[in-house]
Amino acid sequence: MKILRSAAFALAGVTLLAACSSTTPEASDSTSTDGGSSAAEGAEITMWVAGGDTPQALRDYLISTFAEENPGSTLVIEEQAWGDLVTKLTTALPDAENTPDVVEIGNTQSPTFTTVGAFADISDMYEELGGDKLLQSFVDVGMVDGKNYALPYYFGSRYMFYRKDIWDAAGLTAPTTLSEFSDDVKQLRTDSMSGFAMGGQDWRNGISWVFANGGELATEDGGTWTSTLSDPNTIKGLEMWQDIYQNASNLPSTERDVAYWDFLNDAADGGAPEAATIMAPGWARWSIGDLTTNDAGDEVRDGMADDSKYDIFALPGVDGGVAPVFAGGSNLAISAASQHQDLARNLLTIIYSPEYQQMLGENGLGPANSDYVSSLGDDKFAQTMIETAAASKLTPAAPGWAAIEAAFVYEDLFQKIAEGGDVTALAAQYDETLTPMLNGQG
């Protein structure tokens, strides 16, 4: 034990020296040779990826490329579950001995950590890693006082999946405005089928109606956040959502993480589906369609192969166009306590390289750098994803945001709205609760 520990200290010393040396001008132009090799002495860095979103092929690419460019050093990729990512980061990041060096973090979780100094300042790499080409809403969410602490990793988006056969039979086509969408799905609803399946607590989908009406959840002025549910535009959006939930959805008011795609498929006995329309992230496609058998002999969905039966459209805006939806996705950051800052930076260089950005797109993840968005493909799924992502919005980058999510405040609010509560009164009540929480008090 003792020997191991002193070896680790020696190692840490070596990398610290390396980190110092790399700040000299001649090192900065070739990160891989100089900074890498002197830090090499068997250094191992750890990257935490969240959930299974990063496919194995991409992980393998990172590991092998990192080993090539940093001889003697290795990259270990560890997968953390989304559910306890914040908890694990809270305990691991401050501990220099155990911190992961590079971490993936949900875009809306970033401010919680950037505002307390958990991540290293990487502003000097910003231009090199893509600069203005990087998805700006994600860059903003990782910024504090004009400095970059977290940068976008990949983005996803959400759009509408619908049963074309059912819409056709009712004489309806894909809507062009948000109110037309409301009318259509309300008309499609029956006792056994939701026109549009939406859980009452599902605010992550629900806030699209707020954004579409020009509303905001919260605004910032001089470092102070204010909850703006009572803004007339926000109220208009919430009321529109209330109407659509009450008149088009058969789901309970407490549902939030719903596998909506199950509702769109035919019932197990081949009967009618439970919903005519759903809203879901792009990858939901692979859970939708008719049953077929894959090469391994497993029964799978065919990914909506029958386009007379299943189709997609982007949620339309109030006056046409595309409504801003809530963008999913992740950011990347380097732990401030990491003892391998230099190697961690080398890893970021690989991730933001054209090759890796291209690979993200080919695997259906929206690449951080807009130059490589075309790698997503040019079918309707890729096109709709790009179109909706371009119009997408993020939740407020407030320091208390993760606390609000953990306390289920918006879930409670949306449930009360779904149950027919008075939107104006609820908005005023929740503004009072949310404003101190947004600022990290209470």
Added chain:
Amino acid sequence: MSTMTETRAPARTGAEPRRGRRPRLPYLLLIPAVAVLLLGMGYPVYWQVITSLQQYGLAQQFGQPPEFVGLTNYSAILTDGYFWTVALRSVVFCLVNAFVTVAIGVGVALLMRAVPTVVRIILQVGLLVAWAMPLVAAVTVWKWLFDWRTGVVNWLLTQLGASGFDGHNWLAQPLSFFLVATVIIVWMSVPFVALSVYAALTQVPDEVLEAATIDGAGPTKIFRWIIVPMIRPVLSIVLLLQIIWDLRVFAQIRLLQDSGAPVRETNLLGNYIYELGIGRQDFASAAAVSILVLALTIAVSWPYVRSLLAEDRS
């Protein structure tokens, strides 16, 4: 360094037994256990108390020096109506669950005494299996049973002719949410009570019961005036344990909340602490609520412990 202590140590141990009195050995033997207890329990409690007197959040976790704020955290919590709502809800929930569990447990124990051996063994195995079931697995199964869309409970009620249960969501209203939670918790705790009480029942001498029967006492009277007084110590301790366990119930509620429920209206003290500490990273307030819960646990169980001690002495 180590050689110095080694040379000194034998000298001391050599000198002491001559001077010291004999009963020291038991205390010496206690040292390891006490040390482990102090290390394992004492330090966390010490940390809790200190943290509860500071302003300690995520910024402090990342190296900012915590500020000593005295009893501010406590006064903030005690003046917050929500804490009292949760505390009252927890106490009521705990008492209902503890008493229901013990009542059913005693019933099952009496049943085990009354039935033939084969049936009793089947009962006991059933109880043990239920008891051995991992918590998360058990709650998951119960969640599926009560699922609004595909649950067996709704299907069964509908088949039996009850209307309005097709698609009924049990977790949507706090009251029916706690009904489901009670079913799960009671189901999980009854085996312990039943087996303990059954063990106690085997200690009730048959002659006493026979004598009572001859004197004309019916089953109710025998239970009330002979069995209960004889197994009272076991009943007391079992009830006390249930109260303590049910006051700190956490995982079952959390798992049920995860499948969609009004969270704020179903939080118990354990969940409230979790939300403050793990969710909002307000470690100081979470520590303060924990200390208050410790005080509450002592307050709820104190009369009980005292009567247990009194029984011991007599």
